[in-house]
Amino acid sequence: MTSAITLDLPVPGISCGACAGRVTRALTDLPGTADINVNPITKRAHLRLDGATLPQVQEALTQAGYPAELITTRLAIEGMSCASCSGRITRVLSARPDVAEAQVNLATHRAQVTHAPNLTPEALARIVTDLGYPAQVQQPDQPAAPPPDEAPALRRAFLTALALTVPVFVAEMGGHLFPAFHHWLHGLVPTQVLWLAQLALTLAVLMGPGRRFFTTGIPALMxxxxxxxxxxxxxxxxxxxxxxxxxxAPQLVPVASRHVYFEAAAVIVTLILMGRWLEARAKGQAGEAIRQLIALVPEHATVLRDGKPEQVAVADLRPGDLVRLAPGERVALDGVITEGSGPVDESMLTGEPIPAAKTPGDPVTGGTVNGSSALTFRVTATGADTVLSRIVALVEQAQATRLPVQALVDRITRVFVPVVMGLALLAFALWLSFGPGLAEAVVAAVAVLIIACPCAMGLAVPVSIMVGSGRGAQLGVLFRRGDALQKLAEARIVSFDKTGTLTQGHPRVTAIWTDGIGRDDALRLTAAAEARSEHPLAAAIMSEAEGLDLPEALDVTATPGRGLTATVEGQALLIGNRAALEGAGVVPAAALMNEADRAAAEGATPVHLAVEGRHVATFALADPERAEAAPTVAALHQLGLETAMLSGDLPATARAVGARLGIDRIEGGLTPEDKLTTIRSMGKGSVFVGDGINDAPALAAAETGIAIGTGTDIAIESADAVLMSGDPQGVVRAIRLSRAVMRNIRQNLFWAFAYNTALIPVxxxxxxxxxxxxxxPMLGAGAMALSSVFVVGNALRLRRAG
Structure with a gap:
């Protein structure tokens, strides 16, 4: 490794000379840096590392408020077979001063490396390849895909080894089971000839299907x-x-130790190949979620060219193309409906079982299924820009994440193989010193080498994450960061934003009371005036008045926080709250105000109408709770979690909504800063659920932030997890899934450690x-092979979780 490395880092936050000065001071104060030059025009920092590392540089810049813009490269890696492989790649990459973070995943055969721009992705691939693990760069716009299926090749290798091993095993071990067979065989064929035949067959096993162990293992040892x-x-x-x-050369071995163990060598290779084949099959099932998502995109679509339908490959579609969608056909790409209306099944992306009604202007998402109507849509996104591609990328990103619990495994697997080799030598020495002879010493050493299984330990965490995050995608829960799986399992309190999260986010008129005027007249006059307003409550009144003939409003004047005045059909109108009435000298009607107070106590917002100075009508407007909100809160209580609602609405409104939903802690009238303070005071185990756009600061402040929205409007950057649908019950599914994943990881780790702890001494x-x-050694090989299969098989149970 080079002792000094030069970095040229983009720092986009630099906007002036003062900014450049602060960046320069932050870097100068960091030991191990030299030749610092910060250019405010190019917004770049040039420096030489002589002892410092990129993570330290990034930390210093972040604390100064000017984080550097680093590059993230994804690598597809071949040849990793155990935790020692992935651990070595991680250590070598992380040891470079120009690498900020390296995550290598044994289950997905992927690496994700965050590094300085000076270090090119191709150079990273070469570094990993030079370690003995061929690596290729995955381009940012390249669709994510599971690693290649190794099961067919391993199956062929296993069957070949099995065919060669059976004669060796029968010749050597058959006599132990049936003494008559032993006498018959040795009477027919001389012992030396039998041993030579076993030698030839075993050599074929080791040089053929077993060659992979030597071509990879011996260079790694060297x-x-x-x-x-x-x-x-x-x-x-x-x-x-x-x-x-x-x-x-039998003369080189004491007479008492002249036994052959060809069958052990052949059976060891055969059993381990069998284990790897079964493991590869199971890992293939673990990656099934990504394959199913990718398979949602059809190969062909019907595009309209010059008004005529034409079958084309989906890959040839471009934004702006008009695509005709037949009943029951799968939507090819993201788009907007231009013609037709009908239901579209979005369950495979959002987890919502009820089809969504679509009309012209509504978005459709690639991978969903059209219902019974013929539709036409205009393509708005292709390739990596589609929602489905982003989902697949998120799932793969989560699968590549290292959980905090992985640190313990890494520390153990780093020394595991050398320790096992040392124990094998110790066993050989002890048996040679105190045992019957050389043969038994060899058997003991070989058994120790073969029974040890770092694979089970290495797979214990990543394979559970792989299956769990894939299952989350099927349930409409996307973990943007894999560590959210661990943090959510430790959740203690779940806080919700109110509007758009627990409520529908669209106020509507829930009641109208009148005094001396007809209901429709009151609604018609009010809607005429509100037609000129952009207030959210105005939209609710306009929606309620749909179908009525609205007159023209003149002299419309809005007063923030109060309401508006207008002239409609020659009459002076005042529309607003109680303060607006009293401020204009209008005497509130007692009966109407009683209804207004009752509505406000239930969480509604009263809006009053005065005509020519007389209070004649009151409207109650409310943002109805989602049907799933109360069951969500109840389910969280069943999980032993405390619930809270943090709202910017009036405290009375927030209390009314929270009480109806059964929420434990209700706080209203909060500013964004108040929300931040409240969430931070909750401490460890805090979860915040919001719409992911207005609530971005609160989502970032919580230990786990969950953005709730629709599949076409995902706030990915601010949250740890994203719910594809607007159903808050996705929070319950996410927590249940995270608990199941962590329980599964604990089971895997217990098995992996208990297996090695118990059987290596044996x-x-x-x-x-x-x-x-x-x-x-043969029993050891079988046990070792099955240990990895057990871990992967146990993780596969997560496919039914949630």
Missing amino acids: RGAPEMNSLVALGAGAAFLFSTVVTL AMGVLVPFGGPQLS
Whole structure:
């Protein structure tokens, strides 16, 4: 590694010379930096690292308020087979001063590296390739996809090894099961000939299907970074070499130790190949969620060219194209309806079981399914810009995230393989010193090498994240960051924004009371005046008056916080709250005010109408609660969580809504700053649920922020998790899923650690002095293979979670 590295960092926050000066001071105060030059025109910081690292530089710039703009590169990596592989790649990349963060995922065979612009993506790929793991750069606009399916190749390798191993196993072990078979075989074929045949067949296993262990494991061992393949290569190779010496040069081995273990070497490779094949099949199922999402895009669509329908490949569609959609056909890309109306099934993206009604002007999302009507839509997004592509990218990003719990696993797997090799040498020495002979010492060492399984430990966390985040996508829950899975499982209190989250976000007229005027007349006059207003309550009154013939309003004047005045049909109108009436000298009608007070106590907003100075009507406007809001709160209480509502609405309105929903803690009249203070005071385990746009600061302040919205309006940047639909019950699904994922991870880690802790000593022979058996390397290989399959199989149960 170079002792000094030059960085040229974009710092977009620099807008003047003073900014550049603050950036210069922040970098100068950081030890290990030199030759600092900050240019306010190009908005770049040039410096040399001589001891400092990029993470330290970024931290200093962030604290100064001017974070650098770093590059994130995704790599597809081949050849990783265990936690030691992914751990070594992570350590090498993270050790570079120009890399801010490196995340390598064993389950997805992907790496995500955040680094300085000086370090090109191609250079990163070369670094990983030089370690022995071929890597390729994934372009930013390249659709995410699961790693290639290794199961078919592993199946062929396993079956080939099995065919070659069966004769060796039968020849050597058949006699132990059936002594008559042993006498018959050795009477038919001389022992030396049998051993030579076993040597040839075992060599074919090791040089053919088992070659992968040696070509990967031995170079890794020579580089001083042994991994799982190294253990298999050493174990199977030791058994084979010892047996070969006994067969070809028996004089070199004591008479009492002249036994062959060809069957152990062959069976070890065969069983481990079987385990990897089963593991690859299971991991393929773990990535099924992404494959299903990608498969939602049809291959062809009917586009209108010069008014005539024409079948084209979806890849050839461009924004602005008109696409005809037949009943039951899948929507090809994102767009806007231009012709026709009818239901569209969006359940595969949002989790909503009820189809959404679509009319001209409404958006449609690629991957959804048209109902019974013929529709035409204009394409608005293609490729990586579509909602579906963004969802797939989010799922893959979450799957590549390292949870905090992974740190413990990394520390252990970093030393695991060297420790196992040391224990194997110790077992060999002890058996050689105190055991019957050389053969038993070799068996003990080989058993220790083979039974150890860093794979199970390495897969315990990432495979659960992989399946869990994929399941979340199927439920309409997108984890923008994988660590949200762990944080949500530790949630203690869930806070909601009110408008648009627990309520529908669209006020409507819920009641009209009149005194001396007809209901329709009151509504007609009020709507005529409100037609010139942009207030949200005006839209509710206009919606209620739909179908009525509205006269023209003159001299419309709005007074912020009060209401408006206008002249309609020659009459002077005043529309507003009680303060507006009293301020204009209008005497409020007692009966109408009683109704208004009652409506306000229930969370509605009263709006009064005065005609020619007389109070004649009162409207109650309210933002109705979502039908799912109360069940959501009840379900959170069943999970043992406290609930809160933080609203900018009037305290009385907030209390009324919160009381109807059964919320524990209700606070109204809050400014955005008040919300931030309140959320920060909640401390660890705080969750905030909002619309993700107006509530971005609060979402960022909470330990876990959940943005709630629709599939075509996702506030990705401000939240840790995003709900594709507007259903707040997605919060419950997200918490249940996160708890299931963390429970699954704990089960996997317990198995992985307990397996190695219990069986490595058994393989060393700790039970032999107490009359127990010496573990066969073949049994060790079988147990090791099944341990990884167990971990992946256990994670697959998450496909039914939520």
